[in-house]
Amino acid sequence: MSEQVLNSKLINANPTIYTPSKTSHRVLTEQDEKEDIEDLIDAQEVFDLIRSVTDPEHPLTLEELNVTQLEHVTVNDKFNTVSIEFTPTIPHCSMATLIGLCIRVRLLRSLPERFKVDIMVRKGTHQSEQAVNKQLNDKERVAAALENTHLLEVVNQCLSTAGFRGEPIVRH
């Protein structure tokens, strides 16, 4: 009873936790340290940017909640396109837009301007898929949302762990 009262604010109080696969880390090669070789931006690199973003509801990362997965990131460096599909933890999750916004802001700040970035809810994983997608890919609506200082603070909070890139997070 009291648990319900206490957790009443959470949309999904007890989500499933996934252990990140160990092999999904890029190992530095000799090539990475050679001056003249050009490293193209690839899916792993973009996934690394977003995997450790914290979920707005839990002190868990998007990767731990399986919201983002490497397989659902597509990158074409030559054609300047990035496409991300993410999976809300439950189909009626009202946090979906916020999560998408966090991903959007993270990539706005971290990818070269030349990229066109599409962020979508993965097909069939959310009730109002289309509405969410529309919001997330409308530049003006994104900009308007970030005008809201409170919202921006929440986004910044979620992004504060993004730099861990899949490494274990030390929270204080």
Next chain:
Amino acid sequence: MERLARSYMITPNDATDDSGSIVSSIVQNIWSGQLSLLAFVTSLEEFLTSEESSIRAKGTGLLSAVLTECPQEQVNLAAVNVLVDFYCERLSDTTCVPELILGLVSISQFNSFREECAIKVSKSIFSNLKVQNYQQTTRHGVFLIFDVLLHSHLNACKKLGTEFVKGFIQAMDGEKDPRNLLLAFSLVKLIIKEFDISQHVEELFEVTFCYFPITFRPPPDDPYGITSDDLKISLRECLSETPKFAKNAMPLFLEKLTSSSGNAKKDSMETLAACAPVYGTENIVPYIDDLWEYLKDEIFNAKDDSFEVIALETIRSLVVTLSAGVIGKSDHLQQFLKTVVTECMENLKVPELKLSKPCGRILKYCAMASDPSYNLIILATLHGLFDQYGHSDLATRKKAILEILMEFIVAAQNLYGTIEINNDSQIELDDDFSIPLISFKKDLLRMFSSALMKTDEYSELRLCGLRGLHGMILLKQFLSDHEIEDILKYFNQIILIQDNDQDIIKDTLKYLGDIAHYKPLTVLKITIPIFISQLPSDYESLKLDNIHGTKYSKVLGAISEISIERIIFEALVPEILVKLDGVNTFSSNLSKEYIESLLHTLHTLFVKKSSLNHDDISKYANILIPHLIAKCVGPTLEIRKNHDDKGEEYCDDVFCDLKIIQTIAGIISIVTKNMNSREQTMFITQIFELFTQGNLQFIPFSEIEKNKHVIAFNPLMIESSSAQKNLTLLFTAAVGYMRQEVSCSIPNIPDFLSRIVNASLISNNKIYQNSLAQLAASILNKWNQENELENFIKIHVMGELVRYLPSHSSIGESESNRIASLHIFVWLTKALVLRTHPAGYECTNYIIELFNDDTLGKKASSDGFKIIIGDSDLLNKQSFAIIKILYKQRFFDYVMPKLVQGFTESSGDAKHNYLIALSNLLRNIPKQILMSEISPVFPLLVHSLSLPDPDLKASTIDTFYLIALEMPHIISEHVSTLIPLLLSLTNVEDGNTIKVRVAALQCLSVFPDTVPFDVLYPFKSKILRDLGDVLDDKKRIVRKEAVNCRSRWFLFTGPKSS
């Protein structure tokens, strides 16, 4: 006498120096017997009885001050009684109280201060003083008096009984000063322990609990040296001293738990955990349900791990409390655990969900509390969990269940203990004592083993299996030797046969290494023979192994993880030597690599053993080392007609390979280092005889081998072969690790040193040059004959060697010769600088002068300074070098002004050389030294960012990084220069290397952490804009830093308005 007293009376109150000197001259008089205490008191009578209160106070002050410093033996029983009477009577005189208390503090510590006095003083304080009306020092004095009374005259105080308790409560009521409180808390604890407080429980509780939770924060300059934790802990000790507080405390705890936050919340939980066992079951039971609800929420929604751990510990303490009353009242424990288990099991139904892990931990902490609780918990949960495991096909679910079972194994280790280290005797299960988990042993073994052994399974599940098996092996009184052996056989299978999963192999080895620590004999029996048998023993089997993908490297890697235990290592060494001999017949790359791996394994193990201070290392000097030296020396004594493409003669034996010689040198160093002086003296003598006289006696050559030897061993001679010269690496390896008290066993050190120096100058062999330079430096550094040392430096170093250096040298030296001389000169300089010998600075000066030289300038500033001040493998603490503590500081103080001056006065390349030397210097000195001298260097640092040398730039940027961390105000002054400079260094087009770009980005990232917002804010938008371009750098590692840096600046929004 009266004159002294009078002059004291007229000294102003603030002239403490004057009054202090008067007091000490009076004390002097008493000390020497010229003045009796009685006479002194009499002389004060006039003031002590004065009508005017300020005079009375001052007079009393003088008396008290004298008493404070007065020698014990001058104050006899009668005097103490008189003084006590006087002081106690006066306590009603409020003006004099501060001075009186001061005196009483001293009087109460006199030997003649007896029980009656204690009673009198206490009574008088209680009846006359409103303690809290006085200033802090006086109040502190009162608590000090109580402290003395309670510790030295406890029985007297106890006679007062309730009166004392009541009086103390009154004195403490309202106290606010942290220094007084800390003392008062410790006294409360004592009073609770020693006195009957039953009539004053509530009052005593109120005067203490009112401080809970402690919110004290030390003021910025921390004048008291008291931390919030000091207060917390001493208050906690009061509250947890008696169950009598329970009735009052429990409801308040509950209230504080729910209402407070942050540290206060932690404090509340910790205090509750400390109090519960004292308060006892009956006091906890009424609140247990509420506490559970609260603590559970705290665990499920913990802000960070520390909150969760404290909440879990609190639950454990509650279960401990309930368990203590378990006989007759066991229903409370049962009832509570039933609630816990029901709720946790509910959450464990879908174990991969978020709450299952915290639930597992709750069960673990409950189980860990006591034997009955452990029993109850596992009986109530294990069957269910086993069922669930059996019915589940999902790997993630199985893993989650094993993780919970693992919690029970860890809990059992905690509660019942682990097996003893090095305990290989057959485990005899004690019938009187069995751990409850034993009845589930078969199931647990089956589940964890099968999880581990499924090669195609989810690796996280397999790792769980591994951890569980390891946990069970370490659990006391649990597995039989037979069962442990079976598990080790599984491990063998994983490591040697079936597995490709590197994570599993790595972790298996890690756990196996740990098990070897506890059960070395079992590992020696089950694991080692199998591993050894996998290693090729001859060239044919080596070739075969190579076809199958050089399995030996995997096996050797495994061996180096698990063989550091003495008996295992001892068994391993001869086996390795056998393998070495087996493949040594052919010198191919294949055998060379194999032999190097074998030696490398030995070296790795020696390094590990040495870092653990094993005492069995030096004994390997007797057989192993001579054996290895024989391998190296043997071939160089035979005639081999081999010439490389340049026509140089070389030796084709495997053991003439440089890498192999270096590995053996490493082994020799570690073994030498671990010898005691006696062992070293013997060993070093043999080594010197070998290398200086070619005496081969201690090397175990067979007769057949000896017959092949036709060349003498003479590596220090000019005409000896390159192969022999390379072996000086072994010489240096041994001699370099000589203890200071062990002397070189040669008659004439100066001759020997100059022989080495000359040998190194004449040769073109770089390895030879370097090892001889280090050898000479090491001997010079440890040379304890000051006079001989001075002479040698004067004649050979500053006299001869220096002549080879200058370009206008009359001898007309070749360039390579000059470089060789500089090299050895630099090493000798290092040897002297380490022991802060004045000649070291003289030599350094000489090196600095070379900065203007076209050929040697660059070498002197880069390699030279790197060697002199950088850490080296040879001349360091481990190798017993003479190193004065402040040598870096001294060197820095000497060199820094010269570098700054040289930089200003020189031009072109030379300028560059000064900056390089500076950069080498800064990189190698402790940061405190750097920070204290940063201002004069700062312009030089900025200048070096504009030079093309990338290494110099990168290291300079690192220095700025350090300054930003340690002395941000210096950065603040220069941001307008630094930020644009650093931004330009992030740009690939200006020829900045990866290292430079990365360093510049890291440096820019650290600014927001330390430099104030208002200083940096004007640059924020430019930085964000410029870094936008760096996000498209062609190198991924640079992009990563750019993202980090830009993200740091985006989040840099200044102080929160709230």
